[in-house]
Amino acid sequence: MVTDDLGDRKLSRSNVEARMGGIEAAISHYQDNTTPQLVLLESDSDGPEMLKELDRLAEVCDPDTNVLLIGLPNDISLYRELMRRGIAEYLVGRVAPQQILNAVTAIFEEPGATPIGRSIAFIGSRGGSGSSSLGHNVAWHLGQEYGEEVSVIDLDIAFGTAALSFNVETKQTLEQALADPTRLDDQLLDRFLIEYDEHLRLLASPSNLNAEESMLTESLDRLLGLLRRRSSFV
Template identity: 40%
Template sequence: MIPKLTLDAFALSPATSAALEYLPGDRAFLRTTLAIQTGGIQAATAHYGRHPSPDILVVESGSDAEGLMAELEALAEMVEPGLKVVVIGTVNDIAIYRRLIGQGVADYLLAPVDGPTLAASVKALFRDPAAAPRGRLIATIGARGGAGASTVAHNVAWALADGAGQDVVLVDLDLAFGTAALAFNLEPRQSVAEALSQPDRLDGVLLDRFMVERGDHLKVLSTAGNLRDFPVVTVDAVEKLVDLARQSAPMVVLDLPHLWTDWTVALLAQADEVLVVARPDLASLRDCRNLLDQLSARRGGETGLRLVLNQRDAARKVQLTAADFQDTLKIKPTACLAYEPQAVGEAANAGQMIAESCGRNHRLSQAFTDLAATIAGRPLPARAAKGLSADRLNELFRRLIPAKATA
């Protein structure tokens, strides 16, 4: 994702204007303040004689090579040194491209340019080849309170870590009522609230100290479970925390509270995948529609939005079906989780996940494994059940067979 910045653009042609209008629909530009004007380089030169420079400037020119160079020289006198400038022009000449790059232009694009090409050019300005890769972000939120979104988040994170054997960070962002520590039977070192209260000090080393390991591949950043002394959450603080988490693991799962605030909306818009968890009832259907409509608008479409129906058959006679949700929302549920109060209750009381307390063959365990595999984009490898391994069983058989032969 592109950092929080301002991008000004001065277009000449309708094609360039259309390409610029594409940018707000790209999730990488969610934090970008975009201002589009007409008039090309000459209008930009006049504008910045009276206004401060943005972080990025996109300008279009219809001039020949010498005219373009003269326009850029005039512009350079009006803008701040070091400004990143992307030029769109009509001169199709590798020599002019090299000349522009040599004089400090960030990129030169041949007109007409389309939205994806322009977006890729701007994104490349912030790509650091030496930077650590950022893990995929999975955000989980309930369509209504009590939908079981936390149970889904916890068990999916566990399935990804234990089943896929990849490092996963689970972040419980329900500061007041989060249950991740209880669900995994963990004692938090420091809470999410403490991490968010000192964002200026927060770095990868400090964040790692805050997290608690659960198994070989899962780390949990949880809440303290009290209503005292937690900070006002800002978008900048929570984005920094999540970005650091993404630098530490290839998969980050967020357990979001049932809140519609600036910071929850920002995370939902940025996430690679969003799991909307709902019970199969009418109120949940209404709230799912509102939630999915809002998220589609902010994310530039429905890509990455997933619906998870939970507690199916809790009220079999009056519940809505998966087909009812699909017909109304135009999105097929990715998973339909059965109502299993005893299994969920036993796991919660034991501080375990369903696969630990009920076994991997339990239908809820299998459902969470399938959901995790869908998110991972590949089948999860079969894991041996706890107890005797295959190698250990073979060793026992080898010992028993000779003993029987000599008896």
């Protein structure tokens, strides 16, 4: 089941090693090997036996290692005892790969961290390839499908068509937003973003052949950071 999750982008940088044998095999292996950040265990033992095995595992595990346990007993007293022993999460019965992924994500989520939106880029191999139209339509559908805020940034400084595609007029453009990264904040961003509907916001390009195209990486990074903190998709 764990290997089913490896295609997910959240685990794209993870190194996963699968071994058979449950808790006993983990005890044997980690007696002579360093424990990783996360150990995922599956056990068919009853509650008391499981606790004994985990106590032995704790003797060979690094203190900072997170343990995610899958077991059969559905017992609130056992769950509380597992939490008291420092188990990061306990899942009961036959679990789906998505449940494991959600549990792993929750374990490594920073407490109080501000959720950030997902960034999606559309890049055409040449002019007229349709990447702009595709990006605009995907942005609109994301807003309609998920009911969350979507921000569209038109990075084609000279030939951008986002404002034309959405039939909006813009007074302030991406070029102005990137002019001075030290000025960028949430209040200034509100002035630059055009509200298309209740979900979609647009930051248009100047569509000017004489516009300055040398955008500072620092400016763009700050802009994307601000947008991803306020929008689910950028």
